[in-house]
Amino acid sequence: MEDVWVEKYRPKNLDEVIGQKEIVERLKSYVKAKTMPHLLFAGPAGTGKTTCAIALARELFGENWRASFHELNASDERGIGVVRTKIKEYARTAAPNDVGFKIIFLDEADALTPDAQAALRRTMEMYSKTCRFILSCNYSSKIIEPIQSRCAVFRFAPLRAEDIKNRLKYIAENEGKKITEDALDAIVYIAAGDMRKAINILQMSAAISDTIDEGIVYKATGLAKREDVESIVKKAISGDFVAARNKLNKLLVEYGLSGEDIIKQIHRVIFDLPIEDRLKVELLDRTGEIEFRIVEGANERIQLDALLAYFTLAGEKMKK
Amino acid sequence: MEVPWVEKYRPRTLKEVIGNNTAIAQILEWAEEWERGKPKYKALIIVGKPGCGKTTVARALAHDMGWGVIELNASDIRNEKNIKEIALRGALYQTFTDDGEYIVTKKGGRKLIIFDEADNLYEGVKDGDRGGKKAIVETIKATKQPIILIGNDYYGITSGVWGKALKSLAKVVKFRSLTKQQIVKVLKRICSGEGIMCDSQVLYVIASKSGGDLRAAINDLQALAQGKKTIRMEDLDALGWRDIRNQIYQSTLIVLHTTSFSEAKRSLINLDEAPDFVLMWIEENMPLEYTKPQDLVRGYEYLSRADVYLGRVMRRQQYSLWAYAMDMVAGVSVAKDEKYKTHPRKYNFPSWLLYMNRSKKIRDVRDSLGTKLGKIYHTSRNEILENVLPYFRVIYDNDEELRINYTSILHLDEDEISYISDRNPSEILEKAKKKRNEGGSV
Numbered sequence: 001m002e003d004v005w006v007e008k009y010r011p012k013n014l015d016e017v018i019g020q021k022e023i024v025e026r027l028k029s030y031v032k033a034k035t036m037p038h039l040l041f042a043g044p045a046g047t048g049k050t051t052c053a054i055a056l057a058r059e060l061f062g063e064n065w066r067a068s069f070h071e072l073n074a075s076d077e078r079g080i081g082v083v084r085t086k087i088k089e090y091a092r093t094a095a096p097n098d099v100g101f102k103i104i105f106l107d108e109a110d111a112l113t114p115d116a117q118a119a120l121r122r123t124m125e126m127y128s129k130t131c132r133f134i135l136s137c138n139y140s141s142k143i144i145e146p147i148q149s150r151c152a153v154f155r156f157a158p159l160r161a162e163d164i165k166n167r168l169k170y171i172a173e174n175e176g177k178k179i180t181e182d183a184l185d186a187i188v189y190i191a192a193g194d195m196r197k198a199i200n201i202l203q204m205s206a207a208i209s210d211t212i213d214e215g216i217v218y219k220a221t222g223l224a225k226r227e228d229v230e231s232i233v234k235k236a237i238s239g240d241f242v243a244a245r246n247k248l249n250k251l252l253v254e255y256g257l258s259g260e261d262i263i264k265q266i267h268r269v270i271f272d273l274p275i276e277d278r279l280k281v282e283l284l285d286r287t288g289e290i291e292f293r294i295v296e297g298a299n300e301r302i303q304l305d306a307l308l309a310y311f312t313l314a315g316e317k318m319k320k
Numbered sequence: 321m322e323v324p325w326v327e328k329y330r331p332r333t334l335k336e337v338i339g340n341n342t343a344i345a346q347i348l349e350w351a352e353e354w355e356r357g358k359p360k361y362k363a364l365i366i367v368g369k370p371g372c373g374k375t376t377v378a379r380a381l382a383h384d385m386g387w388g389v390i391e392l393n394a395s396d397i398r399n400e401k402n403i404k405e406i407a408l409r410g411a412l413y414q415t416f417t418d419d420g421e422y423i424v425t426k427k428g429g430r431k432l433i434i435f436d437e438a439d440n441l442y443e444g445v446k447d448g449d450r451g452g453k454k455a456i457v458e459t460i461k462a463t464k465q466p467i468i469l470i471g472n473d474y475y476g477i478t479s480g481v482w483g484k485a486l487k488s489l490a491k492v493v494k495f496r497s498l499t500k501q502q503i504v505k506v507l508k509r510i511c512s513g514e515g516i517m518c519d520s521q522v523l524y525v526i527a528s529k530s531g532g533d534l535r536a537a538i539n540d541l542q543a544l545a546q547g548k549k550t551i552r553m554e555d556l557d558a559l560g561w562r563d564i565r566n567q568i569y570q571s572t573l574i575v576l577h578t579t580s581f582s583e584a585k586r587s588l589i590n591l592d593e594a595p596d597f598v599l600m601w602i603e604e605n606m607p608l609e610y611t612k613p614q615d616l617v618r619g620y621e622y623l624s625r626a627d628v629y630l631g632r633v634m635r636r637q638q639y640s641l642w643a644y645a646m647d648m649v650a651g652v653s654v655a656k657d658e659k660y661k662t663h664p665r666k667y668n669f670p671s672w673l674l675y676m677n678r679s680k681k682i683r684d685v686r687d688s689l690g691t692k693l694g695k696i697y698h699t700s701r702n703e704i705l706e707n708v709l710p711y712f713r714v715i716y717d718n719d720e721e722l723r724i725n726y727t728s729i730l731h732l733d734e735d736e737i738s739y740i741s742d743r744n745p746s747e748i749l750e751k752a753k754k755k756r757n758e759g760g761s762v
Binding site for chain 1: 599603607608613614616617619620621623624627628630631632634635672675676679682683686687690691694696697698699700701702703705706707708710711712713714715717718719721722725726
C-alpha cells in the first residue's frame with residue numbers, strides 16, 4: 001500500500017459520501033441548480049465536512065475543480081491579516097469557470113478571532129457574486145451570529161457504527177486484508193463515529209499484520225498512544241506534582257498540543273477519575289474557569305499548571 | 321578596534337527590527353501619507369527609553385522608503401538660529417550640506433530630517449537654548465519634508481507653550497523597551513554571526529541586566545566575548561555580575577520563605593524585573609517549597625491571576641496592569657499557612673526557558689511535518705499533530721512501500737524522518753531517491 005487510505009478512499013462524488021443523507025440531498029440540489037448560498041458545516045471530526053466540500057466542488061466545476069476551489073485553514077492562519085489579504089485577494093478575482101463563482105473552503109473557521117470573523121463577514125458580502133464560502137467548524141456557536149445568518153447551516157452528526165463498519169470492510173477487502181468481526185467492532189468502538197480515525201486505525205493495523213484480529217487492533221492503538229492527559233492527571237492526583245508538570249510541558253512543547261486541546265481532554269478524563277463526585281464537580285468548575293482564562297489570553301502553561309495543582313489537592317483530600 | 325556590534329548588527333530595514341511592531345506600523349502609515357501627498361501630521365515624535373530602537377527605526381524607515389536622511393544631533397546645535405538654518409533650509413530645498421558634509425540623495429527625492437535627543441533640545445532656558453521649541457514648531461509648520469523628533473521623555477518634549485503647540489502638530493508614537501525574550505533573540509543572532517558558543521542562561525542574565533536596553537545588552541555581550549569563543553556563567557561572575565544573577569534568586573527565596581506580604585512586595589519592587597520573568601522564577605520553584613497541596617493550590621491561584629493580568633497587558637497594551645500582576649506574584653508569600661521549616665537545597669533557573677531553547681529544533685521539525693501532512697490530509701497542522709500524527713507514525717514505521725512513497729512526495733528530511741521513525745533515515749532517503757529517479761514504484 002502506497003497511500004494513506006483516508007485520502008485514497010475519500011469519496012469522489014456526493015453519491016459516495018457515507019451517511020449524512022439529508023445534507024447530501026441538499027448539496028445535490030445545489031449542483032443541479034448550479035448555484036449555492038454560503039454554507040456552514042458544523043460537526044465533530046471525521047464526519048464528512050471536508051469530503052462533502054470537495055465532492056461538491058468536483059460536481060459543480062467538473063474536471064478543473066481545483067482552479068475554482070481554494071482550501072484554507074483558519075487555525076493555521078487565524079489572524080485578521082489573512083482575511084484582509086489572502087482571502088480577499090482570492091475572493092475578488094473572477095471565477096475561472098462557467099458556473100460564475102468559485103468556492104473558498106475555510107476549515108476550522110471557529111479558530112478565527114472574532115475580529116477576523118467580523119472582517120470575513122464583510123468580505124463574504126462584498127464578493128458573494130464571484131465567490132461562495134464554505135465554512136467548517138466543530139461548534140457553530142463559536143461562529144459569530146451575523147455570519148451564521150448569512151449561511152445555510154448544516155449539522156454533521158457522528159457516523160453510525162454500521163456505516164463505519166461497512167466502509168472498513170470494503171476498504172479491507174479492496175486492499176486484500178483479512179479482518180475479523182471482533183476487530184471491526186473494536187475499531188468502530190474506538191473511533192466513536194469518526195471515520196478518519198477509524199480508517200487510520202485500520203491502516204495502522206494492516207501495516208502491522210495482513211490478518212487483523214482484535215489483538216492486532218489493540219496492539220496498533222497501543223503503539224499510537226503517547227504521553228496522555230490521563231496519565232498526567234493521575235500523576236498529579238497521586239501527589240507527584242512536579243512530575244506531572246514536566247509531562248505536561250512535554251505534551252505542550254514536543255507534541256505541540258494546544259492548551260485548549262489539553263484542557264478539553266482533561267475535561268473528558270475527570271468523569272472517570274477514582275475520586276468522589278463532589279470533588280469531580282469542583283474540579284470541573286476549576287477546569288471551566290481555567291479554560292476561560294486561557295481563552296481570555298492568559299499563558300496556557302501557567303494556567304494548566306495551576307489546574308494540575310487542584311488535582312494534587314483533590315488527591316490529598318481523597319486520602320483523608 | 322573591532323567594529324562595535326551595535327553598529328555591525330544594526331538593522332538596515334524595518335523588517336529586521338525586533339519589537340515595537342504596532343509603533344512601527346503607525347510610523348509606516350505616517351510615511352505612506354507623505355508619499356501620497358499631504359500628511360495629517362508633518363512631524364512625528366518617537367519617545368521611548370534608551371536602546372529600544374528609536375533611531376534605528378527612523379533610519380530604517382528612510383531606507384525602506386528610499387528617502388535621504390539628515391540627522392541633527394540636538395545636543396550639539398541647540399539654538400534657534402542654527403536649527404532654523406539647517407532644518408528649514410533642508411526642508412525647503414532639494415539639496416544641502418550639514419556641517420560641511422554633502423548628503424547625496426536620489427534626485428528630487430524626499431529627505432527625512434531626524435532630530436535625535438530632542439528632549440535635550442527643549443530642555444532648558446539656559447543660554448543658547450532659548451527658543452529651541454519655538455524654532456522647531458516653526459520648522460514643522462514650514463517644512464516640505466518629513467521630520468522625526470526622537471526623545472526619551474514625552475513630558476519634556478511636550479511641556480510649555482511651544483511644547484503644546486508641538487503636540488498639536490506632530491503625531492506621537494511611543495516605543496516600549498524590549499522584553500527579555502526579544503533581547504535574547506537578538507543576542508543569539510549575534511552569537512551565531514560571530515561564531516560564539518554561549519549558554520542561553522548567560523544571555524538571559526545579560527538581558528536582565530540591560531533592563532530592556534538592547535544597546536547596553538549588545539555592548540555587554542561584546543565586552544564579555546572579548547577574545548573568547550565560548551561564554552559561560554562563570555565568566556559573568558568574574559566580571560562581578562554575580563549580583564544580578566543573585567538578585568532574582570534572592571527575591572524568589574524571600575517570597576517563598578516569608579509569610580509577610582509587605583516583605584515579599586518590597587523585595588520584588590527593588591528587583592526591577594519584568595513581572596513575567598519573576599513569575600517564571602516563582603512558578604519554577606514554588607512546588608519545591610510548598611509541599612502542602614493546599615498551599616500549592618493557593619499559590620498557583622495567585623500566579624494564575626497574575627498571569628491573567630499579564631495577558632490583559634499584552635492584549636490591551638495597558639501597562640498599568642503590570643502592578644497588579646506583581647502584587648499577585650508577591651501574594652504567593654501569603655499563600656502558605658505557615659513558614660516551611662525545610663527548604664529545597666537550591667532554587668532553579670526557570671526550566672521552561674531552557675527547555676524551549678533546547679526543544680526549538682524539535683518543534684520546528686514537528687511543525688513542518690504537521691504542515692506537510694496537513695496538505696495531504698486536507699486539515700490543519702494542529703489537527704494533524706493532535707489526531708493524525710500518532711497513527712501516521714505507526715503506519716509510516718511499519719509499511720515500507722508507504723514510507724518510501726511519502727518520504728518522496730513530502731520531501732521529508734532526516735530530522736523529519738527521525739521524528740516519526742526509529743529507522744535509519746539515510747537508508748530511507750536513499751531508497752526514496754532511487755524511487756524518484758525511476759519515476760515509478762519501487
